[in-house]
Amino acid sequence: MPEVDIHIGGRVFQVACQAGEEHFLRAAASLLDAEAQLLVTQMGRLPESRMLLMAGLMLADKTAALEDELRLLRQKLAELEARATPAPVRIEVPVIPPQVAQTLAEIAARAEALAERVEMEPTA
Numbered sequence: 001m002p003e004v005d006i007h008i009g010g011r012v013f014q015v016a017c018q019a020g021e022e023h024f025l026r027a028a029a030s031l032l033d034a035e036a037q038l039l040v041t042q043m044g045r046l047p048e049s050r051m052l053l054m055a056g057l058m059l060a061d062k063t064a065a066l067e068d069e070l071r072l073l074r075q076k077l078a079e080l081e082a083r084a085t086p087a088p089v090r091i092e093v094p095v096i097p098p099q100v101a102q103t104l105a106e107i108a109a110r111a112e113a114l115a116e117r118v119e120m121e122p123t124a
Contacts, residue, residue, distance in 0.1 A: 009036030009051045035059055
């Protein structure tokens with residue numbers, strides 16, 4: 001079982017952990033050390049047990065706040081997922097009446113006839 005030296009509040013502690021868990025222990029110790037450093041800065045040197053207790057309580061407070069936020073977000077997500085999916089919006093596109101296509105065809109035929117007549121006329 002590996003032993004890891006961790007630094008908390010300017011003090012060194014030797015802690016045993018499972019093989020492969022050293023990274024997690026160091027990460028947790030780093031969080032605790034950040035809180036302990038804050039206490040040392042604000043209050044000066046504290047007895048070891050008091051410093052660890054206060055730093056632990058500060059972390060527990062942050063954790064509780066994050067758990068509350070997570071609970072609220074999960075609740076909100078569940079509400080959003082429970083909402084019925086709205087029915088698709090039906091959009092109707094007006095169909096062009098057959099008379100319009102017929103009229104356009106007639107206009108095109110007239111235009112072609114005029115173009116032919118213009119081409120046939122001699123130019124001055």
